[in-house]
Amino acid sequence: MSNIIQLSKPCAFCDSRDNVQLFAGLMLCGNCQDNMHRKTKNSWNMNVGR
Numbered sequence: 001m002s003n004i005i006q007l008s009k010p011c012a013f014c015d016s017r018d019n020v021q022l023f024a025g026l027m028l029c030g031n032c033q034d035n036m037h038r039k040t041k042n043s044w045n046m047n048v049g050r
């Protein structure tokens, strides 16, 4: 589906291990991924395009 890879590391932001995945080059939990989605909608397009 996408280039998201499932790994067993804690979230880079909040240290949660809940649904942590590689997202935009960072290990983020489900909650932080959701936050990043909202932030990157406006600003990160060049970095997360792939």
Ligand SMILES: [Zn+2]
Pocket (backbone or CB within 6 Å): 011, 012, 013, 014, 015, 016, 028, 029, 030, 031, 032, 033
């Ligand atoms: Zn998190």
